Structure formats: structure tokens, C-alpha cells
Amino acid sequence: MNSDDPDHDHHHDHAHSRHPTREDDDVALSYGEAKFLALKSMLIEKGVLTADQIRRRHEINDLLTPHQGARMVAKAWVDPAFKARMLKDAKTAAIELGIEVTEAELMAIENTPTCHNIIVCTLCSCYPRSLLGEPPPWYISKAYRSRAVREPRKVLREFGLSFPDTVEVRVHDSNADLRYVVLPMRPHGTDALSETELADLVSRDCLVGTALPAQDAS
Amino acid sequence: MSVNASPTFAPGARVRIIDLKKQGHVRTPIYVREKVGTIDYFCGAFENPEDRAYGRVGGARIPLYRVRLMQRDLWPDYEGPDNDSLVLEIYDHWLQPA
Numbered sequence: 001m002n003s004d005d006p007d008h009d010h011h012h013d014h015a016h017s018r019h020p021t022r023e024d025d026d027v028a029l030s031y032g033e034a035k036f037l038a039l040k041s042m043l044i045e046k047g048v049l050t051a052d053q054i055r056r057r058h059e060i061n062d063l064l065t066p067h068q069g070a071r072m073v074a075k076a077w078v079d080p081a082f083k084a085r086m087l088k089d090a091k092t093a094a095i096e097l098g099i100e101v102t103e104a105e106l107m108a109i110e111n112t113p114t115c116h117n118i119i120v121c122t123l124c125s126c127y128p129r130s131l132l133g134e135p136p137p138w139y140i141s142k143a144y145r146s147r148a149v150r151e152p153r154k155v156l157r158e159f160g161l162s163f164p165d166t167v168e169v170r171v172h173d174s175n176a177d178l179r180y181v182v183l184p185m186r187p188h189g190t191d192a193l194s195e196t197e198l199a200d201l202v203s204r205d206c207l208v209g210t211a212l213p214a215q216d217a218s
Numbered sequence: 219m220s221v222n223a224s225p226t227f228a229p230g231a232r233v234r235i236i237d238l239k240k241q242g243h244v245r246t247p248i249y250v251r252e253k254v255g256t257i258d259y260f261c262g263a264f265e266n267p268e269d270r271a272y273g274r275v276g277g278a279r280i281p282l283y284r285v286r287l288m289q290r291d292l293w294p295d296y297e298g299p300d301n302d303s304l305v306l307e308i309y310d311h312w313l314q315p316a
Contacts, residue, residue: 105261122247149249152289153298165299171289176245176307177264177282 061134066204068099069131069181073207074199076108077186090181094131101130103179109172110183111209116163117182118156118209120148121174128179132207139208149173159210182209189215223263225281226310231257233285234316235308243271246312254316255287258305266309281310 021033029037043049072094076083086093090106106128109117121127125140138144147155152171156162163169172180184206190198205211227233237251238244245267263279270277289302296302 122249123245149304150293151297152302168301168303169298170302171304173247173304173306175247176267176309178261178284178307 061129064129064133066132066202066207067199068094068097069128069204069207070199070202072097072099072108072131072181073183073202073213074195076183077198078195083183086183099130103128103130105178106131107178107180108183109170109180109209111185113185114166115168115170116156116161116209117170117172118148118152119172119174119180119182120145122146122149123175126174126179128181131181132204136204156210159205161210161212181207184213187213187215223279223281223310225260225283227257227260227281227283227313227315229257229259232316233257233283233308233313235285235312236314238312240268242268244268246308247306249292250285250287250306250308253287253291255285255291257283258286259284261307264309266311282307283310283313285313 021029021036023029023037040054044051044054072086072090075097076086082093082096085096086108087110090108091101091103093108094101094106109119111117120139122145125135125145127135127139129135144155149171152169153163156169174180184202186198187201190201193201201213201216203211203213206213232254233256234254235246235250235252238246261282261284264282265275265277265279269275284305285308286303286305288300289296289298289304290300292304
């Protein structure tokens with residue numbers, strides 16, 4: 001584990017919107033936001049970080065998209081040896097695909113006909129940004145973070161997913177050092193699709209466990 | 219994986235997540251404290267976030283496990299079937315044999 005890793009520090013997981021806090025926002029700054037802005041100017045003033053380094057980090061964060069995770073899933077669907085490597089060590093498997101992984105540890109959790117998996121971080125909003133980009137607002141909402149562990153089936157129904165009682169719903173609370181991505185099941189009727197076409201079926205929410213891949217990308 | 223502290227619990231072991239009543243940057247959510255589950259997976263050894271969060275870096279690495287709890291044991295009025303479960307990461311010092 002690399003302790004210098006910028007995405008490992010939990011303080012980076014608290015961002016509540018895609019964009020950095022704005023000094024001139026129309027709503028009043030919260031205590032945390034004011035503290036963040038003060039800390040940022042002090043770090044620049046003391047020469048610990050340059051404004052350009054901070055800007056560059058925001059630029060990298062904005063470039064990350066769920067496509068990397070989707071690409072990884074499609075590869076696992078067509079290549080059983082890769083799938084085995086991904087389930088054993090998702091970080092190494094992602095690096096193998098040329099993905100720049102900033103998380104200390106990544107774990108892939110496989111959906112099966114008898115177990116559906118869903119990811120949440122109850123303590124803040126830990127999320128595998130290298131694979132999925134910035135989390136959607138619902139993922140960091142207090143409602144999702146508290147309800148996903150308390151009444152996951154009800155939450156899944158609100159996302160349009162319902163499972164019979166014979167399928168275990170397994171919730172993964174991403175509360176400490178690992179970051180999780182769901183490996184969904186390959187939809188039926190997709191045998192003729194290429195790896196690229198398969199990746200198009202895998203949306204962001206499939207990788208969090210709140211959706212299932214479509215049979216076609218339309 | 220960063221493994222330089224050996225696990226004290228083996229996969230399948232029954233464990234109780236204790237309540238250390240510790241303040242600050244603690245990664246053991248309140249809803250699992252005093253609950254009993256099963257060791258699912260040894261994640262490796264990591265520095266204690268309860269120290270790291272306050273700048274005390276480079277300390278001893280402690281075993282971290284994924285612990286699986288049955289939803290029925292977490293919430294007596296759980297709406298789903300008996301085999302629904304939850305898995306989360308718990309550091310060694312928050313666990314006792316059950």
C-alpha cells in the first residue's frame with residue numbers, strides 16, 4: 001500500500017460535488033468548505049503545493065469516467081483467465097489494462113445467479129474513482145449511505161431492481177482500506193457482441209450494484 | 219497486498235465486533251458494534267487509520283479482515299430473506315472470538 005497515494009486519504013472522499021468548492025458560490029460556505037479553502041490557500045502560501053498541482057489533480061479527476069470499469073468487466077466476460085486474475089487482485093488486473101490506479105487496494109465482487117452485490121460507504125463516500133470517476137450525488141447522499149445497509153432490497157427496488165428471496169442480496173460497506181467494484185453477470189443473448197460492444201452495456205450503476213447490464217446498449 | 223502482520227483469525231472464524239468507544243477517525247461503524255459475524259477474508263495489514271488520520275504515520279500495520287454479518291443479526295425487523303448479508307472491513311483490535 002502506498003501511503004502517499006492521493007486518493008487513499010479519506011479526506012479526498014468527502015467532496016460533495018463534481019467541482020471544487022467555489023469562493024463566490026451563491027450559497028453560504030459551510031464550516032468544512034471554509035476550512036478547506038483556508039487550508040488550500042495556506043498550502044499554496046507555504047509552498048507545500050502549487051496552485052498548478054491542485055488544478056492538475058482536478059483535471060485528472062474530471063477525466064476519469066466509468067468507462068474504465070466497464071472495459072474491465074467486458075474483458076472479464078470474454079477472457080476467463082483475466083476474470084480469474086481480476087477476482088484475485090483487481091488492482092493488478094486494472095493496471096494490466098493500462099488503467100492508472102490511484103487506490104491502495106481494489107476488489108472485484110462477482111454477481112452470481114444466487115448472489116447480487118451492492119456497494120456503499122456508510123462512513124463517508126469511498127468510491128473506486130480510477131475505475132468509475134467521481135461518484136454520483138445519490139451515492140454520497142446520507143439517504144443512500146444509511147438505507148443501503150438497513151433496507152437494501154427496498155433501495156434496489158427504487159432503482160428498478162428486484163430479486164426473489166432465493167437470491168442473496170449482499171451489501172458491501174466500503175468502510176476502511178479497500179475499494180470495490182461489482183463484476184455483473186454477462187446478459188444472455190450477447191454472444192455475438194465484441195468486447196467494445198459489451199463494454200457499452202455496462203453502465204456506472206452496474207458497477208456499484210444498483211443496476212444490471214442492458215441486453216443492448218440502445 | 220501489504221501483508222506484514224499475520225492474521226489472528228482464520229476465514230470462517232466466528233467473531234464479535236467489540237465497541238472500543240473510541241472517539242475520532244474510527245472506521246468501525248456503530249451499527250455493527252457488539253454484533254457477531256464470520257471472518258470472510260484477510261485483506262492484508264494496514265496502518266491504523268485511528269492514528270494515520272492525525273498525522274501519526276509509519277506505525278505498525280495491523281491485520282484487516284472482511285467480516286460477514288447476516289442482516290437478520292444486524293436488524294431484528296429486516297425485511298428480506300434469512301440469507302441476505304453484509305460484509306465490511308474490520309481491524310483486528312475491534313474483534314474478539316465469539
